[in-house]
Amino acid sequence: MTKRLLSLSTLYPAPGRPGFGRFVQRQMQALAARGDWQVTVINPVGLPPLPKAILPRRYAPLAAIPPQETGAVEVHHPRFMLLPGLSGRYNPWLVARAVLPLARRLHAQAPFDLVDAQFFYPDGPAAARVAQALGLPLAIKARGSDIHYWGDQPAALAQMRKAAAQADALLAVSGALARDMAALDLPEDKIAVHYTGLDRARFQVLPRPAARELVSARPGIDLPQQGHLLLSVGALVPVKGTALAIEALGLLPASVVLAIAGEGAERARLEALAKRLGLSSRVCFLGAVGHESLPALLSAADAMVLPSEREGLANAWIEALACGTPVVIPDIGGAREVVDRPAVGRIAERTPAAIAAAVQDLLANPPAQADVAQAAARFSWEANADALAGIYHAIT
Incomplete structure (x- = not known):
């Protein structure tokens, strides 16, 4: 039986920024390719609350990102209000406010079985609000800076701990990161190490x-x-x-x-x-x-x-x-x-x-x-997807 995943990721490729979070994209594509998970990604795009005509130049590619992309993985790009340098502690709430109406609509059309977040902050607390609203289990993945930087910010850490308490599974990209998560009082018994993948067809030795x-x-x-x-x-x-x-x-x-x-x-x-x-x-x-x-x-x-x-x-x-x-x-x-x-x-x-x-x-x-x-022989996107599917099936 195919299950449906709603994945929230603030880092994800889109037209105009094709390399932005490509590793998240590859993970989601590999999971969808298994056939037992149908994957929908919501990639919130942060923009300052300014008319397009006066947006700073660096935001022009973001403003041009289409609202939706279709393919093996369906991707939605809703906008949320971003105040550069100011809104960090509020970004989970701003993301959730922008995402929740879309998530409710998609869930009503075809119910999801699980909500996940691809980064612990701001994605994790935002996904926790979505999962709670939809009455679904929650998984949150940690990748590094989301723990090491935001874990030092008291307001962010409080939100991360609350989301972790709600989550059914927490994932870490290394054993060392899992230990760092436990040191922040994130529930150790929920943490599973989930190593990254590798495009083995592309990355090979050339003399x-x-x-x-x-x-x-x-x-x-x-x-x-x-x-x-x-x-x-x-x-x-x-x-x-x-x-x-x-x-x-x-x-x-x-x-x-x-x-x-x-x-x-x-x-x-x-x-x-x-x-x-x-x-x-x-x-x-x-x-x-x-x-x-x-x-x-x-x-x-x-x-x-x-x-x-x-x-x-x-x-x-x-x-x-x-x-x-x-x-x-x-x-x-x-x-x-x-x-x-x-x-x-x-x-x-x-x-x-x-x-x-x-x-x-x-x-x-x-x-x-x-x-x-x-030394890289143990890494592949197929192995990554198999491990992820096993963790997700266990909590749904």
């Missing part, structure tokens, strides 16, 4: 020399064919620690180059940092890299350096390993659940000196790409 030639042949990307290549992938925001990767580069031999794939508000500051350190010729800002180009880029790198301040268990870690690229990451989230052998990479403190030392050790003792890729 490094061939990968560099392939990537360099693409317009706008010029990678060195000689020397060592480091790669950093992610949004250019302070929490990702890209500045630390640039500073570490300055402690490495001149033959080492750093490519940075991603866009964000920090780009100008990072470019200025590279220039000030005399590293402009060794730092390649690639901008946003399409998902279709990412596997070859990962395979081209000798190591991926991601000195994030916080993560749960980053998809980027697993994607790099699947392409045979070892990682240099801090001891955060599920890092030790991933870097469990020398071939996988190194865990380093978030200092330029420690990052540089870890990179130098890897470059001096490079693991075979096949040995690195073996």
